[in-house]
């Protein structure tokens with residue numbers, strides 16, 4: 619299955635809906651759910667979104683609020699993987715201030731156009747939206763202090779590659795602080811097989827320990843997975859109904875298993891080893 623092309627098509631259509639005055643709705647079952655889905659709704663507090671353009675809020679398709687949970691300091695460089703309409707990039711830009719920089723990276727032209735328009739409306743200069751794929755981040759090694767992302771890594775068909783690219787661009791001591799849908803335990807095969815559920819951030823979700831293992835494989839340390847919303851069978855019914863899945867038959871296998879979580883990890887800081895004459899995390903053990 620060509621996950622990437624399907625994802626690009628779906629999110630391009632979501633961006634076009636916002637541009638034509640509608641709401642983006644989340645993923646697959648959007649029209650039937652009327653966009654009030656349990657994953658995407660009510661993520662942001664009105665206090666923090668005061669001067670964020672309406673279209674950036676309407677285009678919000680995340681499953682968490684990474685900038686509320688991440689530690690962002692003035693002067694830092696932040697990168698949002700899969701920035702969509704740009705809401706988390708604009709929120710990050712405020713937090714890092716004029717001496718810092720917030721990059722958004724997205725592969726979908728319509729989302730990039732919407733995000734750039736939102737940047738113009740917000741009147742912020744310390745923001746740049748880049749076109750590209752999270753599997754091939756178009757930034758140099760060791761150039762970013764904090765990576766955020768909101769419900770995007772679960773859309774990738776090559777999560778190892780995404781995490782190793784995140785590790786590469788982070789500075790030593792840099793932080794990985796993302797929101798994603800994760801799974802606790804096994805997921806029924808019919809859920810995993812559904813392309814529509816993949817696009818809606820469900821079928822591609824990683825098991826929580828697998829996420830931690832993959833982060834460690836990429837080189838990260840201090841991993842932590844903190845659930846922010848755990849979905850009940852009634853919530854799950856909303857994502858699964860209309861996807862050709864017999865929800866009642868698989869109810870016990872999905873109850874409480876899907877959750878939005880905040881995932882943190884760090885790239886090890888440089889330690890100088892004078893005897894080896896080197897200062898990279900890899901050679902200083």
Ligand SMILES: C[S@@+](CC[C@H](N)C(=O)[O-])C[C@H]1O[C@@H](n2cnc3c(N)ncnc32)[C@H](O)[C@@H]1O
Pocket residue numbers: 622625626629630677678679680681699700701702703704705706723724725726729750751752753767768769770773774819
């Ligand atoms: C679920 S939306 C989330 C958007 C945004 N983070 C938010 O919270 O509203 C997913 C976004 O990630 C982008 N995306 C998905 N897979 C991607 C990939 N492999 N590389 C770059 N962008 C990707 C899509 O184009 C879309 O804009």
